[in-house]
Amino acid sequence: MSGTPTFIVNLKNLDLSRGEAILFAMFECLDVGHSMVLSDIRNPQPIRAQLESRNPGGFVWVALENGPLNWQIKLTRRNACAEESFSCCSGGACGGGSGIGGELQ
Numbered sequence: 001m002s003g004t005p006t007f008i009v010n011l012k013n014l015d016l017s018r019g020e021a022i023l024f025a026m027f028e029c030l031d032v033g034h035s036m037v038l039s040d041i042r043n044p045q046p047i048r049a050q051l052e053s054r055n056p057g058g059f060v061w062v063a064l065e066n067g068p069l070n071w072q073i074k075l076t077r078r079n080a081c082a083e084e085s086f087s088c089c090s091g092g093a094c095g096g097g098s099g100i101g102g103e104l105q
Helices: 016-028 045-054
Strands: 006-010 035-040 059-066 071-077
Touching: 006 016, 016 035, 016 045, 045 059
Parallel strands: 006 035
Antiparallel strands: 035 071, 059 071
């Protein structure tokens, strides 16, 4: 989607479990078609496997930088929640995916 805002999620200074929790929460709040860039010093393949498990087919993964010292991955949300009764954002705290994409700096 051309002109769609993108923000960077820098996990370089966070421990793995905290960084993953932040990344997954932010991803769940992305509007369909919006993107974020994951930046880390660790190989992101385990995160990719977890995202695929949580959101099968729900994202596009594009490697912008492939290590070995830095990885940058552009994640674009591909589909919305499958069920209306299910909130993407842990009880709707983020507004149910209504516009978080690009608002964080």
